[in-house]
Amino acid sequence: MSLATTMIVLFLQIITCFLFTTTASSPHGFTIDLIQRRSNSSSSRLSKNQLQGASPYADTLYDYSIYLMKLQVGTPPFEIVAEIDTGSDIIWTQCMPCPNCYSQFAPIFDPSKSSTFREQRCNGNSCHYEIIYADKTYSKGILATETVTIPSTSGEPFVMAETKIGCGLDNTNLQYSGFASSSSGIVGLNMGPLSLISQMDLPYPGLISYCFSGQGTSKINFGTNAIVAGDGTVAADMFIKKDNPFYYLNLDAVSVEDNLIATLGTPFHAEDGNIFIDSGTTLTYFPMSYCNLVREAVEQVVTAVKVPDMGSDNLLCYYSDTIDIFPVITMHFSGGADLVLDKYNMYLETITGGIFCLAIGCNDPSMPAVFGNRAQNNFLVGYDPSSNVISFSPTNCSALWS
Numbered sequence: 001m002s003l004a005t006t007m008i009v010l011f012l013q014i015i016t017c018f019l020f021t022t023t024a025s026s027p028h029g030f031t032i033d034l035i036q037r038r039s040n041s042s043s044s045r046l047s048k049n050q051l052q053g054a055s056p057y058a059d060t061l062y063d064y065s066i067y068l069m070k071l072q073v074g075t076p077p078f079e080i081v082a083e084i085d086t087g088s089d090i091i092w093t094q095c096m097p098c099p100n101c102y103s104q105f106a107p108i109f110d111p112s113k114s115s116t117f118r119e120q121r122c123n124g125n126s127c128h129y130e131i132i133y134a135d136k137t138y139s140k141g142i143l144a145t146e147t148v149t150i151p152s153t154s155g156e157p158f159v160m161a162e163t164k165i166g167c168g169l170d171n172t173n174l175q176y177s178g179f180a181s182s183s184s185g186i187v188g189l190n191m192g193p194l195s196l197i198s199q200m201d202l203p204y205p206g207l208i209s210y211c212f213s214g215q216g217t218s219k220i221n222f223g224t225n226a227i228v229a230g231d232g233t234v235a236a237d238m239f240i241k242k243d244n245p246f247y248y249l250n251l252d253a254v255s256v257e258d259n260l261i262a263t264l265g266t267p268f269h270a271e272d273g274n275i276f277i278d279s280g281t282t283l284t285y286f287p288m289s290y291c292n293l294v295r296e297a298v299e300q301v302v303t304a305v306k307v308p309d310m311g312s313d314n315l316l317c318y319y320s321d322t323i324d325i326f327p328v329i330t331m332h333f334s335g336g337a338d339l340v341l342d343k344y345n346m347y348l349e350t351i352t353g354g355i356f357c358l359a360i361g362c363n364d365p366s367m368p369a370v371f372g373n374r375a376q377n378n379f380l381v382g383y384d385p386s387s388n389v390i391s392f393s394p395t396n397c398s399a400l401w402s
């Protein structure tokens, strides 16, 4: 703990050059049809009865390509809205005096008004943190302990005294690649020591569920209520790697309609996790060679005219007034989860309309593969590190808690 600066490079949202529509209505109904690994039963080995105590939760919001949760910091409690990121660990919020902050809609947290804010000391000095995300956005500031409060199912607030948080004083302020104004900061949820779940002190750490959609509000659950079970639920094996705080899945194949493209025989093939699931990244990313195989399969089906993507992701895009012409994509994960994705999950329409892009980016092979948040839309997604599964239950997320 004597390191004056922690330097972490992690993976957050990666937004492409096109602005994609926020009107998330799926005009084509719900085409998700999952093969079940275990009918009816919970994929988790934990049953709700085993889990004691109240279940913390928070309200979530959608803004363009990101998902946000509400929480309170300080005494008296001050509400912040921060991005939900299972691909990083530190919790930070923009923090007064904020010499180099991006403009945010909500008031900025002022630690001088909180009686529980304590700067962490490193060798007699402030402890600095610096986090740089995959899209090169960053936050720098000082580490502190502070009370964090979220609601719980008992009706009593779930109070986390002396939670380590980052007081963000210098946060990327670039017009196009900065943080969203709707967001006060980021809530890291991976397995790293500074993440919200690592600091929650629940009997089974790491149980998380969320349900994302491009409209309305939803909830993120922790503990008891985060077990995802019931009809239609499928489970993918979760792989936890040594000294690696990400939640890995193993992608065996992708189907473009009936055309199955196995990872076997490609450099992407693995049996112990080759892609991590991330709530904080919008698109899905595959390594270049495998990615090109999937794109070629899409190109074989789509006859519309291609349009170059000017963004850094160089997506496969077409002129089209309708999403109907695009093939259905199914992702086959080890453990028996074959996720038949809605077209909304896999094709993004530009904000001005008339162009759709495949929501799969091709990564340099040195970069990890990521299963992004758009692909997870309209699934209730449950993380259960104690059973090594990630469960997916097809759900109309905007209707779930409304």
Ligand SMILES: *[C@@H]1O[C@H](CO)[C@@H](O)[C@H](O)[C@H]1NC(C)=O
Pocket (backbone or CB within 6 Å): 039, 040
């Ligand atoms: C699944 O649950 C439903 C309703 O609870 C029940 O009618 C059905 O028999 C169950 N199926 C299996 C395979 O257990």
Ligand SMILES: *[C@@H]1O[C@H](CO)[C@@H](O)[C@H](O)[C@H]1NC(C)=O
Pocket (backbone or CB within 6 Å): 026, 029, 030, 396, 397, 398, 399, 402
């Ligand atoms: C999902 O629920 C919302 C809100 O209840 C509703 O407006 C929408 O039509 C539903 N979508 C589908 C595909 O059923």
